[in-house]
Amino acid sequence: MDFLIPEDLKDLKNMVRTFVRKELMPLEEEVERSGKIPEEALQKMRELGFFGLTIPTEYGGSGIGTFGYCLAAEELGWAHSAFKTICGVNNGIGSKPIVLDGTEEQKRKYLPKIASGEYITAFALSEPGAGSDAANISTQAVRKGDRYIINGRKHFITNGPLADLVTVLAVTDKEKRAHGGITAFLVEKGTPGFSVGQIHKTMGSRGVYHSELIFDNCEVPAENVIGKEGMGFITAMKTLDDGRLTLAASCVGTAERLLEMSTEYAKRRVTFGKPIAERQAIQWMLADSATEIYAAKMMVYATAIRYDKGERIPAEVAMTKLYATEMVNRVADRAVQIHGGMGWIQELPVERIYRDVRVTRLYEGTSEIQRIIIARNILGYKGGLEG
Amino acid sequence: MNIIVCIKQVPDTTTKVRVGKDGKHIDPGGVKFIVNTYDDFAVEEAIRLKERFGGEVTVISMGPERVKEALRMCLAMGADKAIQLWDPAFEDSDPYTTALILSKAIQQLPYDIIFCGKQAIDRDTMSVPVYLAELLGLPQATLVVKLEVDPNARKFIAYRDIEGAKEVIEGLLPAVISTQWKLNEPRYPTLPNIMKAKKKELKELNAAALGLDSAQVGEKGSRVKVLSMELPPPRSKGKILKGDPREVCRELVRLLREEAKVI
Numbered sequence: 001m002d003f004l005i006p007e008d009l010k011d012l013k014n015m016v017r018t019f020v021r022k023e024l025m026p027l028e029e030e031v032e033r034s035g036k037i038p039e040e041a042l043q044k045m046r047e048l049g050f051f052g053l054t055i056p057t058e059y060g061g062s063g064i065g066t067f068g069y070c071l072a073a074e075e076l077g078w079a080h081s082a083f084k085t086i087c088g089v090n091n092g093i094g095s096k097p098i099v100l101d102g103t104e105e106q107k108r109k110y111l112p113k114i115a116s117g118e119y120i121t122a123f124a125l126s127e128p129g130a131g132s133d134a135a136n137i138s139t140q141a142v143r144k145g146d147r148y149i150i151n152g153r154k155h156f157i158t159n160g161p162l163a164d165l166v167t168v169l170a171v172t173d174k175e176k177r178a179h180g181g182i183t184a185f186l187v188e189k190g191t192p193g194f195s196v197g198q199i200h201k202t203m204g205s206r207g208v209y210h211s212e213l214i215f216d217n218c219e220v221p222a223e224n225v226i227g228k229e230g231m232g233f234i235t236a237m238k239t240l241d242d243g244r245l246t247l248a249a250s251c252v253g254t255a256e257r258l259l260e261m262s263t264e265y266a267k268r269r270v271t272f273g274k275p276i277a278e279r280q281a282i283q284w285m286l287a288d289s290a291t292e293i294y295a296a297k298m299m300v301y302a303t304a305i306r307y308d309k310g311e312r313i314p315a316e317v318a319m320t321k322l323y324a325t326e327m328v329n330r331v332a333d334r335a336v337q338i339h340g341g342m343g344w345i346q347e348l349p350v351e352r353i354y355r356d357v358r359v360t361r362l363y364e365g366t367s368e369i370q371r372i373i374i375a376r377n378i379l380g381y382k383g384g385l386e387g
Numbered sequence: 388m389n390i391i392v393c394i395k396q397v398p399d400t401t402t403k404v405r406v407g408k409d410g411k412h413i414d415p416g417g418v419k420f421i422v423n424t425y426d427d428f429a430v431e432e433a434i435r436l437k438e439r440f441g442g443e444v445t446v447i448s449m450g451p452e453r454v455k456e457a458l459r460m461c462l463a464m465g466a467d468k469a470i471q472l473w474d475p476a477f478e479d480s481d482p483y484t485t486a487l488i489l490s491k492a493i494q495q496l497p498y499d500i501i502f503c504g505k506q507a508i509d510r511d512t513m514s515v516p517v518y519l520a521e522l523l524g525l526p527q528a529t530l531v532v533k534l535e536v537d538p539n540a541r542k543f544i545a546y547r548d549i550e551g552a553k554e555v556i557e558g559l560l561p562a563v564i565s566t567q568w569k570l571n572e573p574r575y576p577t578l579p580n581i582m583k584a585k586k587k588e589l590k591e592l593n594a595a596a597l598g599l600d601s602a603q604v605g606e607k608g609s610r611v612k613v614l615s616m617e618l619p620p621p622r623s624k625g626k627i628l629k630g631d632p633r634e635v636c637r638e639l640v641r642l643l644r645e646e647a648k649v650i
């Protein structure tokens with residue numbers, strides 16, 4: 001597959017691979033135990049430019065496209081999931097709205113800080129009453145002179161408690177909603193009326209935090225509108241398209257690691273006088289995992305390359321997200337099975353990875369939502385998902 | 388300062404090496420290649436000198452097309468220029484001919500100091516830097532763990548760890564310095580610099596460009612030939628001795644003496 005990758009991106013992938021193995025993988029137990037990424041590791045990632053890979057060079061990033069970031073995400077997928085998340089948000093949902101639709105002033109003001117990792121970012125769309133049905137949000141923004149007043153409650157927001165800068169989606173026209181009635185705002189930490197609500201306790205992904213964000217008469221200047229009033233839903237959907245591909249890429253990396261661990265374990269573990277690797281039952285599990293990883297990788301590479309060429313292919317993006325996330329869950333399940341009891345015990349990373357991959361089928365659009373997008377494309381249905 | 392670094396691309400330390408069909412080479416299929424570990428210290432030291440005293444760092448590597456990847460990594464770390472030396476005639480060069488080829492390239496360049504890793508982790512001969520210094524007629528310091536350079540006085544002081552002691556030597560520049568792992572902590576190339584490395588100069592020179600003819604290089608010019616290569620025999624199973632501790636000790640000593648022949 002290497003033939004698909006240009007030289008500079010090959011070098012980049014190699015470097016991320018080396019860094020992940022030497023610097024990040026040894027920290028995974030510590031992250032899991034303390035629930036925190038060590039500051040030293042974050043600092044190294046900042047200095048090496050991990051937070052600004054996708055941000056254009058004129059704003060302090062490396063300016064690589066979605067395919068390039070997919071290659072980095074694939075390698076980051078080998079490390080504890082906290083690393084790919086913290087890095088993924090600044091390169092994805094945390095910066096994309098500004099990169100795609102922000103004003104020149106917003107780009108100059110925020111992108112360099114996001115690229116350097118000085119700012120941790122978040123993207124706040126989901127609400128208790130609006131998950132899959134994202135256009136159903138009830139957070140409202142009302143214009144008052146040259147300011148907007150935001151009221152509402154977001155939840156499940158990745159980096160919520162830490163974020164210095166949040167992109168918030170709010171309704172500015174109840175009639176129009178997804179069709180010109182939702183606006184994206186930039187809200188900085190410390191803005192009066194903006195606070196962090198409950199921090200969610202989760203099944204996995206220790207080391208990153210998800211929380212509610214509360215807007216109580218939170219006032220922001222009109223210049224904090226991303227793009228124009230009413231464009232927010234389109235900005236959000238474009239942002240999520242890109243995120244689905246890079247998430248799929250990280251699943252490929254995680255699955256490769258699970259397969260490597262399973263293979264090594266199967267060769268070492270002897271039962272009834274022979275390594276379990278010599279049993280067909282185990283070999284078939286390894287073969288299925290390897291095959292599915294290969295398929296997912298091809299989907300990621302092909303789709304990301306097309307995406308970077310400017311093709312609008314939401315169905316293919318949905319297929320890739322759907323297949324790669326479900327694939328890594330199957331591979332994790334087999335990995336636990338091959339490890340037997342050791343797959344359930346916290347001594348090996350398999351147990352944690354099994355828990356951590358579960359969420360990939362939920363966020364950035366659940367598997368069901370991906371299937372709906374794909375099916376509607378086949379059937380030629382247009383418009384929103386309602387009905 | 389004009390600083391030159393000679394690097395080699397070698398199989399990654401985690402690669403499971405296989406011997407090729409001819410029984411003389413490593414099978415390159417599926418092998419991941421990296422910059423030789425000791426060369427990282429050489430590149431780092433070169434860049435630090437440049438950052439301190441100004442000047443230019445040129446990295447040189449002899450090897451086939453794939454070594455460009457290693458050269459680009461060095462450019463991403465902060466080297467300014469790279470030169471790949473390759474010609475089909477260079478195939479199977481021994482350490483002497485390798486040093487000869489490197490020396491011809493270096494003679495075409497201005498230089499104040501030349502760095503090499505103390506050894507390549509694939510063949511472990513530790514001889515290229517030594518030959519190179521001889522061929523260029525330069526002073527040398529090998530296995531250097533600390534280095535002080537005074538470009539104005541054109542002098543260097545090199546610290547070497549020797550058996551049970553530290554040796555400090557002073558010499559004149561230009562010189563060849565071979566680097567040992569304690570010298571510094573090599574930086575990772577930053578991700579933006581990796582993306583920019585492709586824009587830096589990477590030149591290719593063949594035998595003719597170096598004024599070498601094919602009888603001088605490759606297997607023909609070599610003084611050492613590889614006759615065969617094989618993997619170490621698989622480790623045999625360990626033995627567990629059971630019973631009365633006195634008996635077990637006696638048996639252990641006997642086995643160490645007679646079977647393992649280590650005492």
Ligand SMILES: Cc1cc2nc3c(=O)[nH]c(=O)nc-3n(C[C@H](O)[C@H](O)[C@H](O)COP(=O)(O)OP(=O)(O)OC[C@H]3O[C@@H](n4cnc5c(N)ncnc54)[C@H](O)[C@@H]3O)c2cc1C
Binds near residue numbers: 133158159
């Ligand atoms: C760890 C984590 C991090 C997150 N980070 C963020 C973030 O940073 N920012 C943000 O805005 N959001 C974030 N989210 C929210 C995430 O995007 C939503 O959880 C997701 O979109 C699903 O919404 P929901 O949880 O409300 O599920 P629901 O929409 O309530 O869905 C419940 C179930 O019903 C199914 N379903 C829903 N509609 C249909 C339908 N029409 N047909 C068939 N089945 C259907 C779903 O697939 C699912 O199985 C995060 C979530 C998690 C778990």
